[in-house]
Amino acid sequence: MLRSLGQRPVTGADEDLKVAELRTAVSRLRRELAAYPAEFPDRAIAEDELATLAAMTVDGSHEIPRLRRSLLLIAAAIGSVSALARGLSEVRKAVDLFSEPPRSPVQEPPRGQG
Numbered sequence: 001m002l003r004s005l006g007q008r009p010v011t012g013a014d015e016d017l018k019v020a021e022l023r024t025a026v027s028r029l030r031r032e033l034a035a036y037p038a039e040f041p042d043r044a045i046a047e048d049e050l051a052t053l054a055a056m057t058v059d060g061s062h063e064i065p066r067l068r069r070s071l072l073l074i075a076a077a078i079g080s081v082s083a084l085a086r087g088l089s090e091v092r093k094a095v096d097l098f099s100e101p102p103r104s105p106v107q108e109p110p111r112g113q114g
Contacts, residue, residue, distance in 0.1 A: 015062075022067075022094040023057040026050055029074075029087035036084060042077035049073045053091070064098050071095045 030050045033043070049070040056062060071092055078084045 018094075018097040019057050019062070021097055022053065022091075025087070025090040025094040026053045026057065029084065029091050030054065032084055032087045033078070036081065038081075040078070040081060046074050046077035049077070050091075053095075062098055067095045067098055 030047075033046060033050065053067070053070050053074075056067065074091065075088060078088060
């Protein structure tokens with residue numbers, strides 16, 4: 001089971017899917033970044049924040065503000081590197097899964113009735 005891989009089980013299947021999606025997206029972008037041959041000024045920042053996100057998928061800390069902060073720093077660091085855009089987009093989508101669901105709008109009664 002997951003414990004044999006050194007990972008903690010997460011409560012709820014929905015949470016499992018979110019964590020797996022984030023773990024996959026972060027891992028993919030880390031590999032793409034490692035394979036990217038050119039240096040750029042903020043590469044170390046991107047690598048550090050991707051490591052932070054990867055750690056969050058293992059230790060179970062999924063604080064939405066921290067996830068978003070890491071995403072923002074990664075985007076700022078590699079945003080102009082078009083070769084990494086797809087991987088960055090996947091990480092963004094995975095982080096968005098942890099956001100609270102949007103509130104449904106308050107339904108107003110139909111106008112002209114009453």
